[in-house]
Amino acid sequence: xxxxxxDSKPTDDERAAVDALLGPPESSWEGADRSDAxxxxxxxxxxxxxxxxxxxxxxxxxxxxIGWLSEGALDYLCRRLTVPPSxxxxxxxxxxxxxxxxxxxxxxxxxxxLACAAAGxxxxxxxxxxxxxxxxxxxVERSPCLGLCERAPAALAIKAGDPVRTAVSAPATVxxxxxxxxxxxxxxxxxxxxMAVPQAGSDSLVLLRxxxxxxxxxxxxxxxxxxxxxxxxxxELGPAGVIREVTDSGLVGRGGAAFPTGRxxxxxxxxxxxxxxxxxxxxxxxxxTFKDRVLMEGDPxxxxxxxxxxxxxxGAHQGYLYVRGEYPRALGRLEQALAQARARGLLxxxxxxxxxxxxxxxxxxAGAYICGEETALFNSIEGYRGEPRSxxxxxxxxxxxxxxxxxxxxxxxxxxxxILTMGAPAYAAIGTDRSTGPKLFCVSGSVERPGIYxxxxxxxxxxxxxxxxxxxxxxxxxxxxxxxxxxxPDELDIPLTFEGTREAGTTLGSGxxxxxxxxxxxxxxxxxxxxxxxxxxxxxxxPCRVGTxxxxxxxxxxxxxxxxxxxxxxxxxxxVGRAMRDASxxxxxxxxxxxxxxAIDRLGAYE
Amino acid sequence: xxxxxxxxxxxxxxxxIDGEPVRGAEGSTILDAxxxxxxDIPTLCxxxxxxxxxxxxxxxxxxxxxxxxxxxxSRKAEPGMEVRTxxxxxxxxxxxVLELLASSVDLSTTPQVAGWIKEYEAKPDRFGPDxxxxxxxxxxxxxxxxxxxxxxxxxxxxxxxxxxxxQNSFAISVAGRGFDxxxxxxxDAPLTDSACVYCGNCIEVCPTGALSFKSEFDMRAAGTWDxxxxxxxxxxxxxxxxxxxxxxxxxxxxxxxxxxxxDNPVTHGNLCIKGRFGYQHVQNRD
Numbered sequence: 101x102x103x104x105x106x107d108s109k110p111t112d113d114e115r116a117a118v119d120a121l122l123g124p125p126e127s128s129w130e131g132a133d134r135s136d137a138x139x140x141x142x143x144x145x146x147x148x149x150x151x152x153x154x155x156x157x158x159x160x161x162x163x164x165x166i167g168w169l170s171e172g173a174l175d176y177l178c179r180r181l182t183v184p185p186s187x188x189x190x191x192x193x194x195x196x197x198x199x200x201x202x203x204x205x206x207x208x209x210x211x212x213x214l215a216c217a218a219a220g221x222x223x224x225x226x227x228x229x230x231x232x233x234x235x236x237x238x239x240v241e242r243s244p245c246l247g248l249c250e251r252a253p254a255a256l257a258i259k260a261g262d263p264v265r266t267a268v269s270a271p272a273t274v275x276x277x278x279x280x281x282x283x284x285x286x287x288x289x290x291x292x293x294x295m296a297v298p299q300a301g302s303d304s305l306v307l308l309r310x311x312x313x314x315x316x317x318x319x320x321x322x323x324x325x326x327x328x329x330x331x332x333x334x335x336e337l338g339p340a341g342v343i344r345e346v347t348d349s350g351l352v353g354r355g356g357a358a359f360p361t362g363r364x365x366x367x368x369x370x371x372x373x374x375x376x377x378x379x380x381x382x383x384x385x386x387x388x389t390f391k392d393r394v395l396m397e398g399d400p401x402x403x404x405x406x407x408x409x410x411x412x413x414x415g416a417h418q419g420y421l422y423v424r425g426e427y428p429r430a431l432g433r434l435e436q437a438l439a440q441a442r443a444r445g446l447l448x449x450x451x452x453x454x455x456x457x458x459x460x461x462x463x464x465x466a467g468a469y470i471c472g473e474e475t476a477l478f479n480s481i482e483g484y485r486g487e488p489r490s491x492x493x494x495x496x497x498x499x500x501x502x503x504x505x506x507x508x509x510x511x512x513x514x515x516x517x518x519i520l521t522m523g524a525p526a527y528a529a530i531g532t533d534r535s536t537g538p539k540l541f542c543v544s545g546s547v548e549r550p551g552i553y554x555x556x557x558x559x560x561x562x563x564x565x566x567x568x569x570x571x572x573x574x575x576x577x578x579x580x581x582x583x584x585x586x587x588x589p590d591e592l593d594i595p596l597t598f599e600g601t602r603e604a605g606t607t608l609g610s611g612x613x614x615x616x617x618x619x620x621x622x623x624x625x626x627x628x629x630x631x632x633x634x635x636x637x638x639x640x641x642x643p644c645r646v647g648t649x650x651x652x653x654x655x656x657x658x659x660x661x662x663x664x665x666x667x668x669x670x671x672x673x674x675x676v677g678r679a680m681r682d683a684s685x686x687x688x689x690x691x692x693x694x695x696x697x698x699a700i701d702r703l704g705a706y707e
Numbered sequence: 708x709x710x711x712x713x714x715x716x717x718x719x720x721x722x723x724i725d726g727e728p729v730r731g732a733e734g735s736t737i738l739d740a741x742x743x744x745x746x747d748i749p750t751l752c753x754x755x756x757x758x759x760x761x762x763x764x765x766x767x768x769x770x771x772x773x774x775x776x777x778x779x780x781s782r783k784a785e786p787g788m789e790v791r792t793x794x795x796x797x798x799x800x801x802x803x804v805l806e807l808l809a810s811s812v813d814l815s816t817t818p819q820v821a822g823w824i825k826e827y828e829a830k831p832d833r834f835g836p837d838x839x840x841x842x843x844x845x846x847x848x849x850x851x852x853x854x855x856x857x858x859x860x861x862x863x864x865x866x867x868x869x870x871x872x873x874q875n876s877f878a879i880s881v882a883g884r885g886f887d888x889x890x891x892x893x894x895d896a897p898l899t900d901s902a903c904v905y906c907g908n909c910i911e912v913c914p915t916g917a918l919s920f921k922s923e924f925d926m927r928a929a930g931t932w933d934x935x936x937x938x939x940x941x942x943x944x945x946x947x948x949x950x951x952x953x954x955x956x957x958x959x960x961x962x963x964x965x966x967x968x969x970d971n972p973v974t975h976g977n978l979c980i981k982g983r984f985g986y987q988h989v990q991n992r993d
Contacts, residue, residue, distance in 0.1 A: 184878075184893075186902065187894075531795070532789075640762050642860070645861070657835075678799060679799060
């Protein structure tokens with residue numbers, strides 16, 4: 101590629117940040133000082149193009165050190181990776197956590213999404229801005245769900261530097277959030293992950309049994325609590341045997357789409373094209389969802405082991421773990437777990453002496469809900485804008501880097517461990533006929549004990565809410581997050597299974613159960629959902645790009661209206677929503693109207 | 708002489724469109740089959756020289772068994788497929804897509820769109836006077852062509868033509884996200900500071916007139932642009948030995964625009980800066 105670069109030069113800090121990731125430049129073609137050797141230096145073709153996937157880590161490296169992406173820094177990174185600057189600019193401007201304009205080194209992300217909004221996020225935001233005032237050196241940004249719903253309202257401070265520092269304040273007060281932003285190092289430590297598991301210690305837990313019991317930093321502790329028995333069992337069964345067990349267990353994807361995991365693995369394993377990849381989707385961004393965070397923070401080795409099993413079964417030797425950018429603690433725990441596993445021969449060339457090679461690379465998201473869509477996630481890893489691809493071809497055939505790929509959500513993967521240790525029949529005996537196994541539910545909002553609950557499929561919504569201590573005057577329950585649907589307080593006998601929620605005309609989605617009492621103004625909530633989708637639409641297809649804007653405008657118009665005064669706009673919402681559902685490329689646009697529609701139809705919002 | 712590769716003979720697939728049995732070559736799209744069968748399906752982001760991007764979603768059709776509508780431009784035909792092009796559901800989505808575009812983008816120079824808006828009874832005004840629009844000013848930063856992104860439907864065709872599908876200059880990309888996404892060079896700089904080589908292949912593929920020759924832009928502004936008064940003459944570029952076909956668009960004995968036939972085996976519609984813009988010497992009359 102004959103690339104064109106501007107005259108902007110990186111600062112020493114920017115250069116150092118990139119070099120820390122990529123090593124020093126080899127030639128003036130890559131930004132080093134000029135020398136005679138440059139005349140005999142070339143890097144082109146595949147060798148140059150193959151580094152494209154380092155673009156996102158490179159952008160992170162600069163943003164972590166400096167806090168924003170200058171022209172000089174972006175150009176330098178492009179030189180190093182042989183990426184056209186226009187494309188890198190397109191990628192950098194795609195992600196909400198990056199800025200191509202100067203901003204203070206510290207950014208305080210204050211969650212204004214559903215659970216936090218109901219817990220007073222807008223007052224919190226206003227208070228923080230008033231306290232910090234202008235010129236405080238902190239940029240306050242209103243953020244979509246930070247995945248800390250059990251401790252709403254939440255704020256996340258990120259202070260650029262070497263190293264970058266982060267601090268979470270949740271439940272946040274103006275004082276705590278300002279402290280976290282101004283001095284992240286001295287902010288109080290976050291409560292341990294187990295605090296998000298009200299059932300902790302119960303014998304009934306399968307997926308969460310180690311959370312709070314093991315030391316998440318200790319591989320020995322993990323092994324002492326049954327860790328790596330599933331992988332040993334996998335090696336006994338062989339790849340086909342593992343896939344048979346997973347298929348027989350009836351496990352289906354927990355990310356929301358409920359696709360049979362065994363079928364996905366089988367389809368990937370049988371592809372003649374190689375290499376195969378395993379991708380773990382830990383870009384948990386559905387508002388109200390925080391189960392994967394708790395799993396990754398509380399039991400990180402379980403995910404490493406489960407990914408290894410998935411790779412072994414599908415014939416992959418390289419895995420990618422895509423963690424959302426708003427989860428610094430989960431990221432740290434997983435980085436440590438990977439290093440430990442590598443050091444102990446549980447990742448690498450010869451796992452457990454079985455002659456099987458596998459390793460995992462972590463990739464960090466940068467603030468884009470759409471990257472949780474499986475093909476958008478591939479593009480994000482590959483260094484392109486996180487826009488969904490059109491399917492077919494499906495990932496099992498052409499996924500990451502165009503190769504057969506199995507992509508699973510964190511919770512789905514972690515389910516594989518009990519399937520192998522207890523055997524498929526015992527696992528399938530949990531839950532109902534068509535929804536087998538245990539399921540994690542993210543309960544937040546108007547309940548006494550918000551957190552992650554693990555129940556066998558088939559428990560009713562009422563039972564779950566009772567367990568969580570639902571408060572008086574329940575007005576509505578949101579199932580499945582912003583892409584899910586509302587149900588009424590008199591529908592609490594809905595069984596929490598895929599088929600049960602489908603029969604009731606709603607969805608289980610990713611397991612979000614958010615309770616709202618009658619003090620929460622419903623139209624405001626719906627407007628926030630519409631804002632969320634407008635902000636998070638990637639912009640690729642017209643129904644979603646413009647449709648989400650038109651829906652937000654209509655909901656804005658009727659926020660104070662009811663009855664006949666709202667009827668025209670509701671009709672408009674329905675028409676636009678129908679086209680979005682029918683004609684959008686991906687699940688984001690197809691489901692963006694679900695929650696609002698359910699609020700109109702089931703809750704009688706605007707009546 | 709151009710050798711036209713015949714390729715491996717392709718199997719014919721049998722399927723139905725609107726109940727009528729049709730046959731299409733393996734690998735061809737639903738749109739190919741629809742066009743062969745004489746069905747008129749509107750398209751905007753589809754380009755005859757580019758891989759389908761299926762971003763505009765105006766070509767959606769119903770396929771039996773599919774949960775959502777499918778884009779005819781990119782979905783490959785499969786044996787036994789039952790395609791329906793004119794159902795209420797497909798028409799509804801097309802209508803909404805046209806309304807969404809027409810209410811946010813200036814479609815005044817988009818060929819055929821006025822007819823589709825009428826045909827599908829789209830009413831872009833229904834979103835009210837406050838409906839968000841792109842609100843972009845034309846970017847006039849060089850003497851050769853103008854980027855008027857108020858007319859841009861974000862079809863990605865210019866990006867694909869500038870990138871690895873044709874020109875490999877990579878001067879432009881989509882920047883930003885959602886409704887704020889725009890076609891831009893790095894740092895949203897003027898074109899003159901970018902990797903642009905002024906081949907104009909982006910203008911060739913632009914379906915809305917967002918990208919246009921400066922000559923066309925100026926004449927439209929002056930109200931003198933009159934396509935009915937133009938002649939199109941295809942000739943051979945005189946600059947080098949490649950022998951690209953040029954189509955000269957002439958109005959009042961002045962060349963106002965240069966294109967190249969998309970079915971030309973040498974150019975596929977693409978030219979370089981000389982063929983595209985270097986025509987002034989032809990009309991030096993002094």
